[in-house]
């Protein structure tokens with residue numbers, strides 16, 4: 001991939017989402033010409049944070065805010081602290097507001113939103129895979145006549161629901177927007193859907209109905225979902241995916 005310019009940003013705000021995930025709102029320089037399409041990712045690094053070979057530690061992160069938010073001078077990354085051994089994610093979770101972050105990008109051409117597509121949109125995400133999907137959803141909702149939007153979102157249990165207020169808020173207030181959540185490790189008292197995302201899909205979407213589909217999550221979830229959608233008759237061109 002062709003190298004993109006590096007932009008010096010700073011952490012403008014750290015927004016806790018769940019016990020393991022925070023959204024890092026990065027302030028852009030006033031004269032920044034940075035643009036991107038919903039679904040793209042950047043390479044992030046922290047000045048002076050190097051590996052044992054003296055090279056900068058860089059990691060890919062999907063942009064979780066919409067290109068429309070650039071007008072307010074920021075972009076957001078929503079990052080899971082992977083725990084023991086998570087080199088970069090632990091380091092950024094220890095950062096403070098005001099700290100500098102280097103952003104290189106945007107990258108990615110295949111997992112981008114086609115804003116003008118009027119087809120019903122189906123977003124299927126798991127865990128932090130909701131990040132680029134949230135960028136797409138915010139972008140669609142900023143258009144004059146958003147298409148029908150269905151979001152299927154899988155995560156472990158209630159406390160792991162990233163963007164809960166925002167997504168539940170859309171489901172309550174935006175016509176044509178619906179949200180289905182699935183807990184993979186439900187706690188006692190959970191009365192909603194539970195299990196693996198691909199296992200729940202046959203009941204929800206027994207056959208292709210003209211949707212365009214964006215899937216993002218861990219590789220098992222993505223491949224299981226793609227396999228099911230193929231069986232259900234979803235054409236390959238209608239299905240886009242990203243995984244990590």
Ligand SMILES: Cc1cc2nc3c(=O)[nH]c(=O)nc-3n(C[C@H](O)[C@H](O)[C@H](O)COP(=O)(O)OP(=O)(O)OC[C@H]3O[C@@H](n4cnc5c(N)ncnc54)[C@H](O)[C@@H]3O)c2cc1C
Nearest residue numbers: 059060061062078079080084085086087088089128131244
């Ligand atoms: C296109 C793209 C977009 C992404 N977007 C996001 C996003 O929006 N949000 C997000 O949270 N992440 C995202 N990621 C993942 C992100 O790039 C990092 O991989 C993630 O943050 C972990 O980085 P780390 O440095 O903390 O962990 P690493 O140090 O890279 O380690 C990752 C895991 O591997 C284990 N590990 C490391 N080294 C070894 C080893 N030698 N042997 C065995 N296990 C090992 C660690 O214990 C840890 O669990 C994205 C990835 C891609 C490719």
